Amino acid sequence: MATLTKERYKLGKFSGTPVALDGATLVAHAMRQVRPDVVAAYPITPQTVITEAFSEFVANGEVDTEFIQTESEHAALSACIGAAAAGGRTQTATSGPGLALMWEVMYVASGSRLPIVMHLCARALSAPINILCDHSDVMGIRDAGWIILLAETAQEAYDNAIQAVRIAEHPDVMLPVASVMDGFTTTHGVDRSEILPNEAVAEFVGVYRAPYSILDVAHPVTVGPLDFHDYYFEHKRQQLEAMERAREVIRRVGQEYGELTGRHYAALEPYRMEDAEVATLVIGSAAGTMRVVVDDLRRQGVRAGMVKLRCFRPFPGEELADLLSGVHAVGILDRSVSPGAASPPLFSEVSSALHQRGHAPQMHSYVYGLGGRTPGPAQFRQVYEELQAGKRAGAEGSLSTYLGLRE
């Protein structure tokens, strides 16, 4: 590998080495390259590939991480908390029910302001038992105080995994990050991606300098003390502030990563939105299908656009309102449901963000892909047809249209 210089990064000419790998293995490479001090995890489908591949890197001596295979996900995240409080760069990985078992500890990680990075392979929650992709697990942690980044492809999962370290460990932030990719579609699908040289990643993420360590006997600290009515509220307010500050850090890290690789990242990724009249908002791997549909419609003269949401927490309400300011109607695609709620999670978020800013185009709610039912282009085309017509078919008495459901 040729010598890498900072100047070269800035030109964005650096393209990396092409590889044909599944998303999970590619993310394991990202973990190897950011060199965490500790990784604690428990295998669960479809995340297992990540822990398998990473433990192999450890066994082969390719990375000097302390890898702990714990007895459960609750224990895995707890071990991460201990390691992070000791000042280590710490990571874990999980899926669906594993994330559900971590739930209690999720709040301990964010409340203790520990910059743990989790690679989350989205999976439906049982029952009925299901191992395939939807976003029920992701939406279950939306209030847990974690930054949530979502990838469309294996490449984005790799890129987010590297950026997540910088975002989490930034002194203005110090919050855990969940880096999400869709189970199977992204974790197991083999795709062409580009992998950075080890030195480039090492330089980009730098060395983590923890503000304290529970193992530093010369400077003792108490982590996780009792915090009642006297201080708990103030600590939560600090967390809210850190999440707000994360917006700018995510933006800057995405820009810097773009200078390094040519792949620029922001909270939102608009596609053919310049003059769009009808648009959709999607997260995760479905964006690929939607992009094809948008291109088809554009060829037919329909002013269709798409916005892909990359960052769910913090939610980019301001930017989304700007992007949708000229749009007549928008379809919001949720891959999870919230029984009894006013609307599905993503729709609720968008609706709240747009109404607060006094600008709301027509908003239509679509639910798709639960339990791994991957929608085809025909279903997404139906969304645009309904947006153009200004009405939804077959959704009487329901806020949402269920794409691909047998009625």
Added chain:
Amino acid sequence: MMLQSWKELLPGGVIREPGNSVAVETGSWGITQPVIDFQVCVHCMICWIYCPDSSFLVREGRLVGVDYDHCKGCGICAVECPKKCIAMKEGAKSQPLGS
């Protein structure tokens, strides 16, 4: 004690200053507090051993009083006292230290 605002606090509830629980008065949690009858007390130190909050004050091998700033009023001392000379009373904080 002056409480800090969210802008002044260390993030995450981290405490840098060791042993600062002395400054946190937890005595307000209790409803009743132990009152010692020093006419009966034989200074056996059973209360001192059992107290989960180390709130019995001892000077030169003799029990001299209760640290009401940290006693939470659990009443274990009153139950365990072999001389039954500890009574749990409301408003006992004003009791002067024994000699």
